[in-house]
Amino acid sequence: MGDEEYNEKKPLLQNDHSKSSGNLSGPGIPANSTIVAGVVGPEDLPPPYQQALQGNGATVTCRVCQSPIDVSGKRDQHVVKCNQCNEATPIRNPPAGKKYVRCPCNCLLICKSSSQRIACPRPNCKKIINLTPSPVTPPIPSSPGLCKVTCVHCRDTFLFNTLKNALARCPHCRKVSSVGPQFAKSRGKLFLFLSFILLCLAVGVTVGTYQYAATHGGTYFIYAGAFIAGLALLLRSIYYYSMKVSIIEGPV
Template identity: 60%
Template sequence: MAEETTPLVRSSQNADNSDSYGGRSVTDYFGDGTVLGADEVPPPYDHSTTGRPMVTCRVCQTMIDISGKMEQHVVKCAKCSEATPIKNAPAGKKYVRCPCNCLLICKSRSQRVACPRSSCKRIVNLSPPPVNPNTPTAPGMCRVTCAHCSMIFLFNTLTNALARCPNCRKVSSVGREYARCKTLIFLTLSVLMLIICAVVVFTTMSYTNAGHPAVYLIYIVLFLVLAFLLYRTIYYCSMKVSLIDGPL
């Protein structure tokens, strides 16, 4: 595994297929005044020239053949030896290209990043994502940090529902109150259903001795409902909680 202090593509003396990725996330340094722009995203594939999947190098604009490299995250340009991403960054990460053209990967919430390239060692600030003033807002809309992948997404806290992260597609509770409330509701229902099951079993015990099959069917239905309620109780009790980052 590549160290976090190495660039996404190593120096030119390494083999051309050593397209490992790393990078360095820095949040406790002071920048040198340089501000990086938008995060780098993979370029679109081009099949029109040779019939094989190709991408354009982000540094020298040379076409790179990525046949047989579709499982990699980045590829190395044979002309300039710099890296170009061909897949989105892993969950909770983002690509950033240093002014020296070194492609780095860092946490999606990082505000500063240090270039590990020995000839650069630049520490630069990352510009925040632009805010579109024309974006319509709704009451209760706020930014939420996903408990699974740490990505920020928008969620309306007035909707009494779970939040599904658009990045990792996993579900979480926005704030602890919703999960706690649901846990108490299903726990109460579970206790009530357990009492009902005990009462039914106790009052129909004589029918089981007589061999009535309908009694066993009632038992099965009641215990299935009890198992479902207990499952939902454990589900909400163990659910991860996404924190509100701030209003929109």
């Protein structure tokens, strides 16, 4: 068996030679046999993380025994281990250039997207798995300004069009950030300039009409509105200047 078979046969979770794999060497599935299997299908792919929230806790369903698995505090992991059957279940898409494969003994493996043949590492299985070719992903149509961005909050990657001239909301963690520092700085400068102009006008109007306001009490509401608007613009400027910036990895 080639080097590729042995270099890519590591299970995603170590020490997972579970009890459930011991029944796989009986009649019909002999040990050291060669089988044909596809990559993990849509029913085994992890759902978007925000859709895994149930109630007040974050859980996913085990793809082997259907038991709920608590994934609180495990956002950075790609897979989690079920406490009932000790098998692995993915909660994220595989890393770039990789794919998940589940052996008939329920061992979850990861290998290169181009791999056609891998071996299960479990001592009581050792099956050779011939993989069906992965479905060809249609190329993403080129779009001016479309780039790959790494979220500053959760470190996941997503696509964003920089020509939108807007803030980016990560589809994984739903948090907002600026794509590149230039957008946040330019918006911060704009709101700072507007707040400075409005506060100066508010001060000028107040000084120039304070005698008139002494006999017309409604004028004070105009003063208050001008100062409040100026302070609101100033706070907006501070918001943009303090905003976290996501990293542009490059064009698609």
